[in-house]
Amino acid sequence: MTPLVQTRDLTRLFPIGDTTFTAIDRITFELQPGAFTAIMGPSGSGKSTFMNIVGCLDRATSGSYLLDGVDVATLSSDELADLRRMKLGFVFQQYNLLPRTSSLENVELPMMYASVSARDRRARARQALLDVGLDDQHHRSSPHELSGGQQQRVAIARALVNNPMLVLADEPTGALDSKTSGEIMHLFLQLNRDRGITILMVTHELDIARFSQRIISFRDGRIVGDEPATQREMTMAS
Amino acid sequence: MKLQVAVVIAVRALMRNRQRSLLTVLGVIIGVAAVIVTVAIGTGARSNIEATISSLGSNLVVILPGNTTTGGVNAGVGAASTLTVDDGLSIAQQVRHAAAVSPLVTLRTQAVSPYSNWQTTVAGVSPAYAFVRSWPMQSGFFFNDTDVATSAKVCVIGTTVARELFPADRGVVGQTITINNVPFRILGVLVSRGHSVMGTDQDDVIVVPYSSLMQRLSTSANGPNIVAALAVSVDAAGNVARTIADISQLLRTRHRIIPPQPDDFQVRNLADIAQAASSAGLMLQILLASIAAVSLVVGGIGIMNIMLVSVTERTREIGLRMAVGARAGAILLQFLVEAVVLSLIGGGIGILCGIAISAIAARVGHFPFTVSLPSLALSLLFSAAIGVGFGFYPARQAAHLNPIDALHAE
Ligand SMILES: Nc1ncnc2c1ncn2[C@@H]1O[C@H](COP(=O)(O)OP(=O)(O)O)[C@@H](O)[C@H]1O
Ligand SMILES: [Mg+2]
Numbered sequence: 001m002t003p004l005v006q007t008r009d010l011t012r013l014f015p016i017g018d019t020t021f022t023a024i025d026r027i028t029f030e031l032q033p034g035a036f037t038a039i040m041g042p043s044g045s046g047k048s049t050f051m052n053i054v055g056c057l058d059r060a061t062s063g064s065y066l067l068d069g070v071d072v073a074t075l076s077s078d079e080l081a082d083l084r085r086m087k088l089g090f091v092f093q094q095y096n097l098l099p100r101t102s103s104l105e106n107v108e109l110p111m112m113y114a115s116v117s118a119r120d121r122r123a124r125a126r127q128a129l130l131d132v133g134l135d136d137q138h139h140r141s142s143p144h145e146l147s148g149g150q151q152q153r154v155a156i157a158r159a160l161v162n163n164p165m166l167v168l169a170d171e172p173t174g175a176l177d178s179k180t181s182g183e184i185m186h187l188f189l190q191l192n193r194d195r196g197i198t199i200l201m202v203t204h205e206l207d208i209a210r211f212s213q214r215i216i217s218f219r220d221g222r223i224v225g226d227e228p229a230t231q232r233e234m235t236m237a238s
Numbered sequence: 239m240k241l242q243v244a245v246v247i248a249v250r251a252l253m254r255n256r257q258r259s260l261l262t263v264l265g266v267i268i269g270v271a272a273v274i275v276t277v278a279i280g281t282g283a284r285s286n287i288e289a290t291i292s293s294l295g296s297n298l299v300v301i302l303p304g305n306t307t308t309g310g311v312n313a314g315v316g317a318a319s320t321l322t323v324d325d326g327l328s329i330a331q332q333v334r335h336a337a338a339v340s341p342l343v344t345l346r347t348q349a350v351s352p353y354s355n356w357q358t359t360v361a362g363v364s365p366a367y368a369f370v371r372s373w374p375m376q377s378g379f380f381f382n383d384t385d386v387a388t389s390a391k392v393c394v395i396g397t398t399v400a401r402e403l404f405p406a407d408r409g410v411v412g413q414t415i416t417i418n419n420v421p422f423r424i425l426g427v428l429v430s431r432g433h434s435v436m437g438t439d440q441d442d443v444i445v446v447p448y449s450s451l452m453q454r455l456s457t458s459a460n461g462p463n464i465v466a467a468l469a470v471s472v473d474a475a476g477n478v479a480r481t482i483a484d485i486s487q488l489l490r491t492r493h494r495i496i497p498p499q500p501d502d503f504q505v506r507n508l509a510d511i512a513q514a515a516s517s518a519g520l521m522l523q524i525l526l527a528s529i530a531a532v533s534l535v536v537g538g539i540g541i542m543n544i545m546l547v548s549v550t551e552r553t554r555e556i557g558l559r560m561a562v563g564a565r566a567g568a569i570l571l572q573f574l575v576e577a578v579v580l581s582l583i584g585g586g587i588g589i590l591c592g593i594a595i596s597a598i599a600a601r602v603g604h605f606p607f608t609v610s611l612p613s614l615a616l617s618l619l620f621s622a623a624i625g626v627g628f629g630f631y632p633a634r635q636a637a638h639l640n641p642i643d644a645l646h647a648e
Contacts, residue, residue, distance in 0.1 A: 057642045057645070058642045082563065082565070084561060085562065085564075090561050090562070092645075098254065100254045105250060109559070110562040110563055113559075113563045113564045
């Protein structure tokens with residue numbers, strides 16, 4: 001099986017004054033389709049920087065990155081936008097929903113940039129919201145009328161609505177209490193199991209990471225650990 | 239990306255930021271309305287003045303009793319009231335370029351009809367008056383020389399007098415009105431002239447043969463044949479100056495004035511006075527136009543400011559749109575369409591407001607209501623230009639943002 005994500009010696013330097021800072025350092029990594037993977041590591045270890053490159057929001061300074069077999073370095077910024085729209089979905093810590101905008105319209109947003117008719121847009125947005133467990137009464141609500149967990153569900157529906165190959169979630173439960181975090185993780189688990197959606201997630205907490213199948217550890221821009229999350233079933237049972 | 243979808247995106251974004259959208263629209267409304275109103279007032283005032291000039295008769299010369307140096311028009315009865323009907327007749331006969339001459343005597347009095355009564359001005363003139371003032375009839379006829387010779391009890395009336403004395407559904411011609419207890423038959427109604435430059439209602443007048451006024455109506459002791467003024471129509475505009483000289487010469491002879499003595503009359507070319515008023519009107523228009531221009535520039539800068547602030551405030555939104563797959567072109571298009579939509583809405587409302595304000599101003603200021611097509615076109619063009627011009631720079635700023643920086647902006 002060809003890996004969905006394949007990086008080789010991926011490096012990202014940031015210029016700091018006269019010198020440069022190495023945020024990620026020669027990372028070689030593979031992600032198989034259908035996997036649910038967690039990235040852990042201390043603050044500043046380069047997790048977000050790595051996620052941004054994998055998400056085609058940022059470019060590597062050196063090394064190679066193949067997304068679904070395509071070398072991303074050769075693509076124009078418009079082609080990167082097309083990739084994000086068609087193959088990727090993002091879930092952020094701060095939800096990043098448009099304010100004063102209904103859940104439906106928020107979920108419709110990615111489809112506005114794909115040629116989807118207005119009717120299909122509405123139908124698919126509605127279905128995506130139902131899929132993440134938000135029933136009709138929340139579809140016309142603005143973000144400020146929803147709880148944090150509900151807002152994150154809207155954001156997940158938005159990430160899923162274009163049927164991406166890969167969902168990237170950078171600390172998706174970072175702003176939620178532990179009970180709500182657990183609910184969101186169950187949703188991820190369900191999407192991964194039932195729909196085979198590939199998920200790459202950053203988290204600080206081991207309890208959260210244990211929902212995945214594989215935990216990658218970052219330190220100083222390098223991968224220092226890569227092991228299966230064996231205790232997952234135990235956590236779920238508790 | 240389809241324009242239709244871009245419009246949906248832009249309209250949703252505008253609805254999300256209603257307050258700011260409203261402010262922007264307000265700026266455009268004020269700018270566009272200012273252009274339309276100032277142009278309308280300017281052209282209205284000018285066309286009013288121009289209408290007055292042509293209503294005066296372009297080659298009109300007026301002779302008034304009294305001396306310019308010693309007292310002007312209202313020098314009073316007595317020595318100044320030396321202008322006679324015979325002076326007018328001899329000007330008509332002896333001054334070569336005098337095409338028509340009419341004496342003018344006026345009386346302020348009450349006119350009574352079977353329906354109503356009305357305080358108005360009665361003007362005694364000769365049949366030449368209609369020609370001298372180039373004042374056509376709306377209905378009926380002007381009186382003729384026989385009516386003057388017989389001091390006939392006939393008149394023609396202005397539209398204001400007709401409106402005040404008779405119900406709208408009654409024919410006026412052939413009816414009789416009573417002036418100072420003397421019945422006058424109405425021969426015709428003059429075409430409406432509206433208000434003069436000075437603001438007086440030119441249609442509020444009853445015109446009778448001068449002989450009828452002098453012999454049947456006037457109670458003053460001005461003496462026989464004394465007139466308030468003589469109106470002379472010169473045959474061609476080029477002959478006005480020469481005719482003024484000829485008239486002055488003739489009147490000095492007739493009044494036995496020897497050069498060091500001051501004239502007991504004054505000859506005025508009303509067209510010149512009106513011309514001066516007209517150029518004053520042009521000055522007014524230029525002044526108004528510059529005020530409009532300044533308000534446009536200020537409005538435009540305000541709009542660009544709001545758009546730029548909007549881009550800064552919405553950086554995260556832009557980052558999010560890029561993250562979910564919007565190309566730079568789509569972001570550019572969104573902001574451009576937002577700007578154009580705002581300016582067109584503002585332009586549309588501004589045009590309506592401008593027309594409404596102009597209409598009110600025209601009523602209050604008694605000038606013809608004109609909304610010129612060029613000024614409408616200019617305003618529409620201006621709104622579109624604001625949209626594209628002032629919208630393009632902020633839109634480009636937005637489209638050039640780096641997705642990751644935009645997403646993490648505070
Ligand atoms: N745009 C940038 N310019 C300079 N330094 C950056 C930039 N983005 C991230 N960094 C630095 O790179 C390092 C890794 O950051 P990040 O990937 O956000 O860490 P993590 O998500 O693991 O906490 C940090 O030290 C951060 O300061
Ligand atoms: Mg981070």
